[in-house]
């Protein structure tokens with residue numbers, strides 16, 4: 001296994017290019033199953049999760065060709081010869097459940113392993129299943145697999161989500177494009193990744209209205225065609241790297257960043273005393289001296305503060321002037337970075353879904369362990385401004401969601417390297 005060594009240093013300066021969104025790509029890829037025509041994605045991120053989704057689609061008979069060093073994914077699903085998504089692949093990545101809706105809509109049957117939980121929570125899929133049942137699917141849970149059938153095809157229906165689930169909205173949206181009749185999704189998730197998926201499906205011939213709002217209406221069509229679609233910029237990678245100059249000082253331009261992708265996050269950065277400006281090239285974050293002010297953060301579905309930036313924001317607030325309260329309302333166990341930050345000298349008290357962070361002057365480098373994707377990068381951010389060296393182990397978590405993190409941070413002056421564990 002590899003580790004990443006970070007040595008605290010001075011202000012950062014330069015540019016960081018932001019890649020295509022992992023969480024958009026992971027729902028755009030299964031959309032290929034909805035059509036027999038080619039679907040090509042550009043601006044795709046080079047990540048291990050993308051490789052896992054590629055393997056899953058391949059196991060179903062789809063062809064996924066990676067071009068231009070992985071930035072282009074040319075996909076074709078004219079020959080789906082297997083309708084079972086095996087536990088072996090699904091257990092590695094929960095987003096695998098997103099092949100269920102498209103496979104069911106296309107061929108009327110699918111068997112998909114239940115994804116199981118992960119470090120940050122139980123991650124049930126009940127809302128996905130309820131949505132598909134509302135479209136006429138017959139579901140049977142057997143031996144850890146969902147056996148789904150729609151012998152006469154899916155039919156339009158009304159889906160009322162108790163919670164604005166991102167994945168369940170994506171599964172329902174994809175399935176509804178080929179259902180007979182009209183589907184209305186109420187309390188739909190509003191994330192930019194949902195908007196990106198709808199725009200791609202529309203290019204394929206789907207009839208969709210309302211994406212980005214809480215109500216999405218879909219008129220089913222008989223078949224979908226092919227398309228070429230650019231993956232939207234990754235707002236979580238964007239927010240993550242915006243915190244590097246916020247924590248270290250300096251000025252960094254995030255190429256491809258747009259304020260509208262991270263509005264709630266920018267409001268919290270502004271309250272903490274960090275200035276963000278937008279140009280045609282992207283977002284510039286500047287911090288010249290001055291203390292970080294303590295701010296309270298509550299994670300919510302988009303357009304609220306994203307849960308995927310909570311761990312990274314905590315790294316900033318560890319050295320803020322004052323006490324910050326972070327409330328995690330999306331996942332039940334998403335403070336595993338806290339004990340690792342405490343090893344670096346942070347003063348954090350976690351009670352259930354609430355973490356109280358009392359700012360300290362500086363953190364001290366220490367050996368720490370990555371526990372999940374976003375926790376791992378928050379430890380790297382903390383190490384950028386800590387005294388001494390921080391060694392982050394188990395960085396395979398990082399490879400799931402961040403391409404070339406060492407290269408991107410070194411390019412703006414961070415003292416960071418990746419080493420093989422002896």
Ligand code: EPZ
Nearest residue numbers: 023026095123124125126127128165166167168308330331
């Ligand atoms: C997506 O996960 C993202 N993953 C997550 O990013 C992100 O944290 C999450 O949305 C929230 O924004 C991908 O897009 C691949 P949800 P998803 O369904 O779809 C509960 C990262 O770091 N729930 O909105 O699984 C669930 O347990 C990852 O990139 C049900 O109870 O999120 C959770 O508490 C982590 N029943 C909450 O809703 C369901 O059927 C949010 O889940 C579905 C979800």
